[in-house]
Amino acid sequence: MHFIVYTNYKFKTSVVDGVEIFFTVPMFMIVKDLSYTVEVKKSGLVVVKNMKIVGLHCSSTDLHAGQIALIKHGSRLKNCDLYFSRKPCSTCLKMIVNAGVNRISYWPADPEISLQNEASNPMTTDDAKLDAKAVERLKSNSRARVCVLLQPLVCYMVQFVEETSTKFDFIQKIAKSQPDLNTDFYTVCRQERIKEYESLFLISSEEMHKQILMTIGLENLCENPYFSNLRQNMKDLVLVLATVAASVPVFGCFGFYNSESRRTNETDHQDLPQEIARHCMIQARLLEYRTEDHKTGVGAIIWAEEKSRSCDGTGAMCFVGCGYNAFPAGSEYADFPHMDDKQKDREIRKFRYIIHAEQNALTFRCREIKPDERSMIFVTKCPCDECVPLIKGAGIKQIYAGDVDAGKKKADISYMKFGELEGVSKFTWQLNPLHANALEFRDPTARENGVQKTKSLDDQQHQSKKLCLGHY
Numbered sequence: 081m082h083f084i085v086y087t088n089y090k091f092k093t094s095v096v097d098g099v100e101i102f103f104t105v106p107m108f109m110i111v112k113d114l115s116y117t118v119e120v121k122k123s124g125l126v127v128v129k130n131m132k133i134v135g136l137h138c139s140s141t142d143l144h145a146g147q148i149a150l151i152k153h154g155s156r157l158k159n160c161d162l163y164f165s166r167k168p169c170s171t172c173l174k175m176i177v178n179a180g181v182n183r184i185s186y187w188p189a190d191p192e193i194s195l196q197n198e199a200s201n202p203m204t205t206d207d208a209k210l211d212a213k214a215v216e217r218l219k220s221n222s223r224a225r226v227c228v229l230l231q232p233l234v235c236y237m238v239q240f241v242e243e244t245s246t247k248f249d250f251i252q253k254i255a256k257s258q259p260d261l262n263t264d265f266y267t268v269c270r271q272e273r274i275k276e277y278e279s280l281f282l283i284s285s286e287e288m289h290k291q292i293l294m295t296i297g298l299e300n301l302c303e304n305p306y307f308s309n310l311r312q313n314m315k316d317l318v319l320v321l322a323t324v325a326a327s328v329p330v331f332g333c334f335g336f337y338n339s340e341s342r343r344t345n346e347t348d349h350q351d352l353p354q355e356i357a358r359h360c361m362i363q364a365r366l367l368e369y370r371t372e373d374h375k376t377g378v379g380a381i382i383w384a385e386e387k388s389r390s391c392d393g394t395g396a397m398c399f400v401g402c403g404y405n406a407f408p409a410g411s412e413y414a415d416f417p418h419m420d421d422k423q424k425d426r427e428i429r430k431f432r433y434i435i436h437a438e439q440n441a442l443t444f445r446c447r448e449i450k451p452d453e454r455s456m457i458f459v460t461k462c463p464c465d466e467c468v469p470l471i472k473g474a475g476i477k478q479i480y481a482g483d484v485d486a487g488k489k490k491a492d493i494s495y496m497k498f499g500e501l502e503g504v505s506k507f508t509w510q511l512n513p514l515h516a517n518a519l520e521f522r523d524p525t526a527r528e529n530g531v532q533k534t535k536s537l538d539d540q541q542h543q544s545k546k547l548c549l550g551h552y
C-alpha cells in the first residue's frame with residue numbers, strides 16, 4: 081500500500097505493508113462529514129477491493145453504512161476491505177461477515193449503535209449491551225479481521241501536508257486577488273477546520289474515551305503507552321484532514337463557478353451546491369498525496385447524480401471512480417524516468433509514462449458513466465490536452481478544477497484544450513462572477529483596463545455579510 085515519505089523537499093511513495101490508513105481514514109471522515117443533520121452523527125464507509133476504492137457510502141436516516149454496503153455491493157463484498165467511521169453494530173457485522181469480507185477497520189471514537197434500539201441511549205440499555213456482546217462473538221468467530229487500523233504517520237507528514245496545502249493553487253489565487261489582506265487567512269481557515277473536525281472525530285475527555293474503548297472491547301488500548309499513542313495518531317490524522325480541507329476554503333465569494341456567459345436550465349449543466357463541490361474537491365486533494373510523481377501530485381474523483389435519491393446517505397450522489405497520477409499499475413519504483421520538462425533530454429522525462437489522475441479514475445472506475453445522469457469529475461489541476469478528450473468522450477457532463485495552467489503550452493504537456501472545450505460545463509475556482517459583476521455595477525472603478533479588480537477583504541466583509549470562514 082502506498083504511503084508518502086517526505087524526502088529532500090520532494091515526495092516519493094514507499095510501500096508500507098497493508099497500511100491503508102493515510103488515505104482511507106481521512107476519506108471516510110469526509111464521507112461522514114457529508115451528513116447535514118446535527119442530531120445524528122452519521123457514519124461513513126469506504127469499500128476497497130484489490131487496493132482500489134469501489135464504494136464511498138454514508139449512513140442515512142433509515143439505514144446504517146454497513147446495510148447500505150450490502151445493498152449496493154451484495155456478494156461483491158467478498159474479499160473487500162471495509163473502513164468504518166465507527167464500530168459496526170451486530171446487524172451490519174453479521175451481514176458483511178457473511179458476505180466474506182477480508183478486513184473490517186473502524187475509527188475508535190464512537191461505540192456501535194444497536195439497530196434494535198437506536199432511539200434510546202445505546203450506552204445504557206440492555207439491548208445495547210447484548211449487541212456489543214454479539215459483535216464481539218461475531219468478531220472472534222469470523223474469518224475477517226476486525227481491527228483498529230491506526231498507525232503513526234510517517235515523519236514530517238503533517239509538516240509536508242501543511243506546506244503543500246498553503247501553496248495549493250486555490251489559496252494562492254485568493255492571496256493574489258486580495259493583496260491588501262493583512263491576516264493569514266489560510267491559518268484562520270485551518271484553525272476553524274481543526275476545531276470542527278476535532279469535535280466531530282475526537283473525544284476530548286481521556287476518561288470518556290477510555291470508557292468507550294472498554295465498551296467496544298478495546299481494553300488493551302486503555303493502558304499507556306498504547307492509549308496515548310492511539311490518541312496522538314488520531315489527532316495527527318485529524319490535523320492532516322483539516323489541513324487539506326483548509327486548502328479548499330470557505331472564503332468570501334470564492335468557489336467553483338462557470339465563467340462562460342451561457343446560462344442554461346438543463347440540469348446536466350447546473351452547478352452543484354458549493355459545499356458539495358468543495359467536499360468532493362477535498363477528496364481529490366487527499367488522493368493527490370498518493371502520487372508517484374516527485375514534483376506534481378494530482379487527484380481526481382468522479383461522482384454521478386442518479387435520477388432519484390438512493391438509499392445511501394450521500395443522497396442521489398453516487399461514487400464512480402477515483403485516481404491519482406502514477407506510473408502504470410504494478411510498476412516498481414525506478415522502472416520509469418522521473419524527470420520533468422526542465423531536463424534537456426526529452427527521452428529521460430516522465431511524461432510519456434505517467435498515467436494521469438483522470439486516466440486512472442476512468443480506467444479503474446467501478447460503475448458505468450450513464451448518458452442520462454449528471455456525472456462530474458473533480459480534479460486538483462487543470463485537465464491537460466491528453467485528458468480533456470477522454471473526459472468528454474466518456475460522457476462526463478461537468479468538470480470542477482483549478483485553471484492555473486489553462487492555456488499553457490509546456491514542453492511535454494499542454495493545457496490548451498480545456499479553454500476551448502464545449503459541451504462539458506467547466507467550474508473553476510474563482511471569485512463568484514455574479515458578485516464581481518455586482519461590484520462593477522455599483523463601482524465602475526472596479527475594472528482597470530477591462531480587467532476585473534477584486535475588492536480587499538475589508539471591503540468584501542463590509543459589502544457582503546456572506547464571509548463565513550469555516551462555516552457552511
Ligand SMILES: O=c1ccn([C@H]2C[C@H](O)[C@@H](COP(=O)(O)OP(=O)(O)OP(=O)(O)O)O2)c(=O)[nH]1
Pocket residue numbers: 373375376377378404405420421422434435436437438461462463464467490491493
Ligand atoms: O490533466 C492532468 C495533467 C497533468 N497530470 C499530471 C501528470 C504529471 O505527473 C504532472 C505534470 O504536471 P505539470 O504539467 O505541472 O508538469 P510538472 O511536473 O510540474 O513539470 P514542469 O513544471 O517542469 O512542466 O501532472 C495529471 O495527472 N492530469
